[in-house]
Amino acid sequence: DIEMTQSALSLSVTPGxxxxxSCRSSQSLLHDNGYTYLGWYLQKPGQSPxxxxxxxxxxxxxxxxxxxxxGSGTDFSLKFSRVEAGDVGVYYCMQALQTPFTFxxxxxxxxx
Amino acid sequence: QVxxxxxxxEVKKPGASVKTSCKVSEHIFTNSAIHWVRQAPGQRPExxxxxxxxxxxxxxxxxxxxxxxxxxxxSARTVFMELSTLRYEDTAVYFCARWFGESEALDVWxxxxxxxxxS
Numbered sequence: 001d002i003e004m005t006q007s008a009l010s011l012s013v014t015p016g017x018x019x020x021x022s023c024r025s026s027q028s029l030l031h032d033n034g035y036t037y038l039g040w041y042l043q044k045p046g047q048s049p050x051x052x053x054x055x056x057x058x059x060x061x062x063x064x065x066x067x068x069x070x071g072s073g074t075d076f077s078l079k080f081s082r083v084e085a086g087d088v089g090v091y092y093c094m095q096a097l098q099t100p101f102t103f104x105x106x107x108x109x110x111x112x
Numbered sequence: 113q114v115x116x117x118x119x120x121x122e123v124k125k126p127g128a129s130v131k132t133s134c135k136v137s138e139h140i141f142t143n144s145a146i147h148w149v150r151q152a153p154g155q156r157p158e159x160x161x162x163x164x165x166x167x168x169x170x171x172x173x174x175x176x177x178x179x180x181x182x183x184x185x186x187s188a189r190t191v192f193m194e195l196s197t198l199r200y201e202d203t204a205v206y207f208c209a210r211w212f213g214e215s216e217a218l219d220v221w222x223x224x225x226x227x228x229x230x231s
Contacts, residue, residue, distance in 0.1 A: 048222065048223060051215070054215040092157065094157075099159070101159040
């Protein structure tokens with residue numbers, strides 16, 4: 001199975017600041033078709049996860065452009081140019097290159 | 113609009129089985145990939161398996177050693193996930209989610225079903 005590791009378990013940020021969440025996979029997530037099968041999901045308290053970023057850097061519908069995904073191969077980041085109060089929750093990276101899909105352990109974003 | 117509506121909470125004894133359901137919007141049911149993901153309290157999500165609602169083909173995580181079965185009832189537009197030989201560590205919220213091929217992501221999720229294994 002592909003192992004996903006997020007380096008920070010929690011981050012506390014002041015509104016308006018920028019922040020980055022990192023994720024590393026145990027093997028490259030680049031498919032033969034040229035796409036990188038890495039997604040970012042946000043789980044707000046008491047809710048189901050929701051997709052933010054797919055295929056490494058594509059924003060899902062409704063995701064503001066202050067949130068961006070980047071990276072390649074085995075190293076990925078989710079970046080917020082300006083954090084807002086509504087961004088609180090737990091962020092997971094997930095690989096979909098092969099089954100079983102696997103998730104990182106999550107990074108909890110808190111607002112100061 | 114795409115909706116996935118899951119069945120209500122369950123309490124089961126160790127060794128029993130649980131079967132939960134996920135009702136899928138009419139316009140997407142005939143050719144969708146519905147995945148099941150569970151999340152134990154305070155833990156990361158864990159992928160369990162998926163079904164192609166069109167042809168019924170399934171694939172499962174080997175972690176469950178044959179204890180999980182995903183099926184569908186096309187007339188009811190419903191997907192089922194059955195987990196057998198329940199253990200205390202199977203206590204979790206079980207989610208169904210649609211895999212959307214254009215984005216290669218789990219783009220729509222059900223609200224989750226809490227399954228508690230308790231004697």
